[in-house]
Amino acid sequence: MEGLCLTLQPFPSSSIQRRLSAFNLHRLTRSSFTPLRAQKSGITEGSDSALDSKVTEQEVTMYQNEVVESQGIKIRRRPPTGPPLHYVGPFEFRLQNEGNTPRNILEEIVWNKDKEVAQMKERKPLYSLKKALENVPPARDFIGALRDANQRTGLPGLIAEVKKASPSRGILREDFNPVEIAQAYEKGGAACLSVLTDEKYFKGSFENLQAIREAGVKCPLLMKEFIVEAWQIYYGRSKGADAILLIASVLPDLDIKYMIKICKILGMATLVEVHDEREMDRVLAIEGVELIGINNRNLETFEVDIDNTKKLLEGERGELIRQKDILVVGESGLFTPEDIAFVQEAGVKAVLVGESLIKQSDPGKAISTLFGRDVSE
Numbered sequence: 001m002e003g004l005c006l007t008l009q010p011f012p013s014s015s016i017q018r019r020l021s022a023f024n025l026h027r028l029t030r031s032s033f034t035p036l037r038a039q040k041s042g043i044t045e046g047s048d049s050a051l052d053s054k055v056t057e058q059e060v061t062m063y064q065n066e067v068v069e070s071q072g073i074k075i076r077r078r079p080p081t082g083p084p085l086h087y088v089g090p091f092e093f094r095l096q097n098e099g100n101t102p103r104n105i106l107e108e109i110v111w112n113k114d115k116e117v118a119q120m121k122e123r124k125p126l127y128s129l130k131k132a133l134e135n136v137p138p139a140r141d142f143i144g145a146l147r148d149a150n151q152r153t154g155l156p157g158l159i160a161e162v163k164k165a166s167p168s169r170g171i172l173r174e175d176f177n178p179v180e181i182a183q184a185y186e187k188g189g190a191a192c193l194s195v196l197t198d199e200k201y202f203k204g205s206f207e208n209l210q211a212i213r214e215a216g217v218k219c220p221l222l223m224k225e226f227i228v229e230a231w232q233i234y235y236g237r238s239k240g241a242d243a244i245l246l247i248a249s250v251l252p253d254l255d256i257k258y259m260i261k262i263c264k265i266l267g268m269a270t271l272v273e274v275h276d277e278r279e280m281d282r283v284l285a286i287e288g289v290e291l292i293g294i295n296n297r298n299l300e301t302f303e304v305d306i307d308n309t310k311k312l313l314e315g316e317r318g319e320l321i322r323q324k325d326i327l328v329v330g331e332s333g334l335f336t337p338e339d340i341a342f343v344q345e346a347g348v349k350a351v352l353v354g355e356s357l358i359k360q361s362d363p364g365k366a367i368s369t370l371f372g373r374d375v376s377e
């Protein structure tokens with residue numbers, strides 16, 4: 001039986017879609033909808049006129065898969081649940097299916113995050129987070145800080161990353177004091193900071209984010225997290241985040257739209273990250289996107305190529321970005337003033353830099369080396 005993969009029953013997508021259309025659409029995408037949740041909220045058979053029979057887990061999964069496939073998203077939100085339970089006499093068993101192993105590191109991170117968030121939500125439900133937000137100071141203007149820095153220096157505004165480790169590079173800095181590093185970055189001329197909050201793969205934490213905010217650092221803070229659920233946005237805001245990252249290879253368009261709306265309500269900025277042309281085109285078609293990050297690192301293979309920024313900003317895409325006045329951030333693999341000049345020439349007005357700064361003994365001074373001159377005041 002091991003390794004046997006069952007084919008799912010064919011099911012016309014329009015039929016699933018019609019039966020599910022009574023919900024807010026965002027519920028149908030991977031981040032927010034579970035049949036269990038529907039049942040908990042009383043959305044069950046007969047409870048809604050447009051929902052003519054109970055929506056099964058399999059149907060929802062099929063619909064989600066269709067959405068994800070149609071948008072070219074390769075990262076699966078969680079391991080396939082496998083074929084349905086089988087009964088032989090009194091015994092119940094599930095056939096093991098193929099594909100229960102993550103296909104790459106990004107998928108592994110996402111699967112882990114999905115479980116982690118489910119546990120965190122149990123401890124801090126959304127209503128308690130919303131209550132906590134009443135006492136949190138308002139979010140700072142992340143995009144404004146980048147534009148100001150760009151105008152002031154004539155160089156891309158810097159988002160300096162507080163990053164202890166990464167899956168591709170291992171430990172980047174042993175003597176890691178997040179607050180001291182953040183203060184050094186601010187002194188060195190960073191416009192904004194990016195703080196890794198993932199513990200398992202990056203050795204980051206929400207405590208780091210909160211400590212940096214509470215230490216009086218004025219730079220707006222990006223919560224560098226793998227967001228799979230809207231709940232994480234509220235949690236990040238409660239810890240002092242001013243901006244969040246949405247990764248287009250992980251999130252379907254509907255989730256991105258929904259999360260952007262939540263951020264607008266919370267006064268936060270969204271950095272929507274793309275790596276290839278298809279993701280860029282999807283994101284450019286989403287209303288309300290103001291900040292796009294082009295990651296030069298392929299998060300599935302770790303390959304880094306700063307030409308990627310240039311490639312994605314050429315021709316009509318670059319033109320559309322200028323028309324829409326979208327601010328573009330060049331991300332990853334930037335080490336020298338020549339690298340900065342290269343991505344600036346390609347059209348970016350901001351850069352996100354981790355490794356090349358964090359590895360230096362004085363990460364603040366490293367900013368001048370990276371830009372080829374002092375960018376603090």
Ligand SMILES: O=C(O)c1ccccc1NCC(=O)[C@H](O)[C@H](O)COP(=O)(O)O
Nearest residue numbers: 166167168169299331332333353354355
């Ligand atoms: O950095 C990684 O190894 C990594 C692996 C899997 C998912 C994301 C990852 N990094 C996130 C980033 O893209 C970078 O932290 C960020 O752009 C800064 O990059 P760098 O200047 O090259 O440290």
